[in-house]
Amino acid sequence: MSDTLHIRDESIRLGQFLKLANLIESGAEAKEVIADGLVSVNGEVETRRGRQLRDGDVVELGGISVQVASG
Template sequence: MSTPVDVPIRDESIRLGQFLKLANLVESGSDAKPAVQQGLVRVNGEVETRRGRQLQRGDVVELGGLAARVADEGELSDDLPW
């Protein structure tokens, strides 16, 4: 796994499918569904098969060797490295 990149969100939580797109771990929202259903996505080190899972700040999402952490909106202003 790569070092997680902080991806800021505005609200208190975000759904896994939305976060995958926001973090550029998938190209489109429609790509999130099969990735999650196939067990390719991990949240905090565990396989997650629910695209609607609510993520909180600090949760780490992994897909395809890349990792992103849910961060507070004010925590990061840099672009993602991928």
């Protein structure tokens, strides 16, 4: 089961999305959890903070999943 978070644009960077989804507190924390391999996108570990997320992508951190919805 995953929550859905609507974004205004067609895409959003992973670091920004983590903050928007309230999965982390700050950009510095985003950098840390991503670098430590704790974040996955569509079931695969993602280590690029600038990864562009699009409609339908599912981000997971600490057992919490949030799906990206655009438009």
